[in-house]
Amino acid sequence: MAVERTFIMIKPDGVQRNLVGDIVSRFEKKGFKLVGGILMSVSQDLAEQHYAEHKERPFFGELVSFITSSPVFAMVWEGENVIATARNMMGKTNPADAAPGTIRGDYGISVGMNIIHGSDSPESAQREMALWFKEDLTDYDKTVNKWI
Numbered sequence: 001m002a003v004e005r006t007f008i009m010i011k012p013d014g015v016q017r018n019l020v021g022d023i024v025s026r027f028e029k030k031g032f033k034l035v036g037g038i039l040m041s042v043s044q045d046l047a048e049q050h051y052a053e054h055k056e057r058p059f060f061g062e063l064v065s066f067i068t069s070s071p072v073f074a075m076v077w078e079g080e081n082v083i084a085t086a087r088n089m090m091g092k093t094n095p096a097d098a099a100p101g102t103i104r105g106d107y108g109i110s111v112g113m114n115i116i117h118g119s120d121s122p123e124s125a126q127r128e129m130a131l132w133f134k135e136d137l138t139d140y141d142k143t144v145n146k147w148i
């Protein structure tokens, strides 16, 4: 069983459109465990580092100004194969191609404002968790039966 952790971020459009609760709920109901979460403004420097792979792309400037325009909800989720499963739950990058039932398929319209980010590989997950969370992740036992 491959228990992994992945970095998930609800982008400014998702926060503004009141989708935080719905998105968190989808990950909870799927069975994943929340191990970190913060509503935060994104600095220019953090945005540029996060999207470093797109530095030479024509849309880089727009991407950075969008992600720094208003707070994001940054999270880390843990679970079996969570990296790939989260990407499937998010749907394709372009909401026009994202299947209904996925987050982008249900709520997204534009490729530039596509509601959610999720790490695309184990290497990206490691890099992004270190960039966004430093030492702030928790580790706890989550057993429903403990409370009922």
Ligand code: ABT
Binding pocket: 011, 054, 059, 063, 066, 092, 093, 111, 112, 113, 114, 115, 116, 117, 118, 120
């Ligand atoms: P992110 O989770 O934001 O990284 O999106 P995803 O991994 O699904 O897609 P990639 B290819 O990494 O896109 C990064 C952001 O760049 C935007 N984008 C991408 C454009 O605006 N125009 C384009 O032609 C492409 C390819 C979409 C993504 N984010 N936002 N916001």
Ligand code: MG
Binding pocket: 120
């Ligand atoms: Mg990406």
